[in-house]
Structure formats: C-alpha cells, structure tokens
Amino acid sequence: MRILLTGTNGQVGGALRPLLDKGGSVVAPLRAEFDLSKPETLAGALDSFKPDLIVNPAAYTAVDRAEDERELAFRVNAEAPGVIATWAARHRVPLVHFSTDYVFDGSGEGRWREDSHTGPLSVYGASKLAGDLAIRAAGGAHLIARTSWVYAAGGANFLRTIARLAGEREDLRIVADQVGAPTTASAIADAVAAIVLPNATNLEQWFARSSGILNLACAGETSWHGFASAIVAGLKSRGVKLAVKTITPIATADFPTKARRPGNSRLDLSRLKDRFGVTTPAWQDALSAELDHFVILQREQAGR
Numbered sequence: 001m002r003i004l005l006t007g008t009n010g011q012v013g014g015a016l017r018p019l020l021d022k023g024g025s026v027v028a029p030l031r032a033e034f035d036l037s038k039p040e041t042l043a044g045a046l047d048s049f050k051p052d053l054i055v056n057p058a059a060y061t062a063v064d065r066a067e068d069e070r071e072l073a074f075r076v077n078a079e080a081p082g083v084i085a086t087w088a089a090r091h092r093v094p095l096v097h098f099s100t101d102y103v104f105d106g107s108g109e110g111r112w113r114e115d116s117h118t119g120p121l122s123v124y125g126a127s128k129l130a131g132d133l134a135i136r137a138a139g140g141a142h143l144i145a146r147t148s149w150v151y152a153a154g155g156a157n158f159l160r161t162i163a164r165l166a167g168e169r170e171d172l173r174i175v176a177d178q179v180g181a182p183t184t185a186s187a188i189a190d191a192v193a194a195i196v197l198p199n200a201t202n203l204e205q206w207f208a209r210s211s212g213i214l215n216l217a218c219a220g221e222t223s224w225h226g227f228a229s230a231i232v233a234g235l236k237s238r239g240v241k242l243a244v245k246t247i248t249p250i251a252t253a254d255f256p257t258k259a260r261r262p263g264n265s266r267l268d269l270s271r272l273k274d275r276f277g278v279t280t281p282a283w284q285d286a287l288s289a290e291l292d293h294f295v296i297l298q299r300e301q302a303g304r
Ligand SMILES: NC(=O)c1ccc[n+]([C@@H]2O[C@H](COP(=O)([O-])OP(=O)(O)OC[C@H]3O[C@@H](n4cnc5c(N)ncnc54)[C@H](OP(=O)(O)O)[C@@H]3O)[C@@H](O)[C@H]2O)c1
Pocket: 006, 007, 008, 009, 010, 011, 012, 013, 030, 031, 034, 035, 036, 037, 038, 056, 057, 058, 059, 060, 061, 076, 098, 099, 100, 101, 128, 147, 148, 149, 150, 151, 155, 156, 185
C-alpha cells in the first residue's frame, strides 16, 4: 500500500510517520513538493504520487495569525483539502483528514458530538470547518479525525511554552475558563493507526462503511490552567529546575488574543469507543509519557 502523508514535520504528521511506515510504503512530501497554499498544483502531484491512501495532517495552524491571513488560511485549510478530496473520490482513494474543536462556538458545558451544531469563533476555526465540509461534499471515502489541544515533546505548543516560561518567571497567569482535553500527537497517531491499518487490505470497502467525522482526543478534561499546573508539577517531579512559584488562574477576558477561542472544547468520544473499539489514554497519563520524552530531549539538547 502506498500512503501519502502530508505535514510530516508537524506534530501529528511526525507521530504518524513511524506507525504508517509499518503499514505500507510512505511518501511524505515536504511543503515545497506538495504545497497546500497552491491548491491548483495538488491534483498533478497526486497523479504522480499515485497513493492508495492519503493521510493529511498538514494545515495552517497559526490560530491568531489567521485573523490577518484569512485568504491563506482558507486556501490551505479549506480549498486544498477540497481538491485532495475531489481527486481522492475520483480515484477511489480513501482520505484521512484532521479537524479541530475550534469549529464549535464553545457554549454550554456538554460534550460536542460529531453531529453537533458548529459555530466557529475564529478565522482558523471557520477555515477548518470549510475544509471538513469540502471533504464531505466531494463524496469520497474519508475519515475526519476531530481533535483538540494538540501537543508533543518536540512541537511548538503549550507544553513547550509553559516549560520555557516556568523556567523564566516566578508567576504564571493562565486561562482557567477554557476547558478541553490536552491531546498528544502520539495518542492521535496511535488511534488512527489502530483504526486504519488493520483494514489496509480492504481499505476502500472499510471506508465506505465508516466514512465521516470522528472525535479523537485524550480522555478527561481540564483547563489551560490545570494543564499548565500539571506540566509544572511533572517537570519538577522529574528534577527540572524552574523559577515558577505560583500559577494564577485568570479569565479569558484577562488574556486578550487576536482570535476568539471556545470556552467549552469537550469532545464526546463515544463513537471512537463504540464504533471503532478504540480508547485513548487519560490526558494525565499521556502527559506523563510525553514529559518523560520532553525531559530526555531537553537534556540531549542541553548536552550538545
Ligand atoms: N495543534 C493543535 O492544537 C490542534 C488542535 C486541533 C486540531 N488540530 C489539527 O490537527 C492537524 C495536525 O496539527 P498539528 O498540531 O500536527 O500541526 P503542526 O504541528 O502545526 O504542523 C502543521 C504541518 O502542516 C504543514 N503545512 C503548513 N502549511 C502548509 C502548506 N501550505 N503546504 C504543505 N504543508 C503545510 C507544516 O509544514 P512545515 O513543516 O513546512 O511548517 C507542518 O508540517 C491539523 O489539521 C490541525 O488543524 C490541531
């Protein structure tokens, strides 16, 4: 099986690469060879890659910058996935794509289901939602894994930001009224591999039965403040020296950002378990494993 994997230098793409390598021959073009900001070039590139499966974690993920780069965000997150999905439908090639909790308006305290009403608050969220809709409209076999609060030991993300700030400052002020599930890229990759790879010999038929959106995040919930507190406690317990003494909970209104973010990012994971038989780790367990990896990476980098 020939698998086209985009975004291989990103968090989710990087975690998927070694798992997909076990399931087939992976072609992982870099941005220069498969540039989602140039949707008009993608069908020709797909003709030459000739994949049997497309896995597309590449995306425009700069949430605040997207407010000023609306056109680019929509090209990468909506138009390009639409072109890929149209090519995939025409060639009967299944597509795995990734979506976000930012398609929701964050109201209430319930868990968002795959068919819950959407209402993005930001350009990024709107562009990702437009991508989901374009993929569905193309009519081919697809799985859209909708995830939240993604991080990895090696990416540009909340874990790395908190680790850096906690090393520099005595007090951190962190938003406590946005709730969701911090999710490791490796938990996402493990689940996608567990769902897709066992069906590799019969992918087209399997996707025909299983196409749609699938919520995919770590289990449990916390706020950014809770997540930051767990990161700091985990780093301290691993012997990392930090300057931070207090972590003060603040409201979203006290931390203005260019893009609005949903207050409620809880995703309902029942479909993942009931239809696909997959459970994800509790966010605390996933964080613990990622911190082990993070601390090793930091020590390696410091030793260089
Ligand atoms: N990060 C989150 O908190 C979060 C939350 C919910 C959902 N998601 C979704 O999950 C998926 C994976 O996110 P992630 O965190 O792994 O993202 P990431 O770490 O920011 O990586 C994004 C990848 O996309 C690539 N990319 C960006 N623009 C591109 C372009 N024009 N052409 C080709 N490639 C391009 C980047 O390439 P370069 O290496 O060249 O920069 C990078 O490899 C995305 O669909 C994202 O929307 C993310």
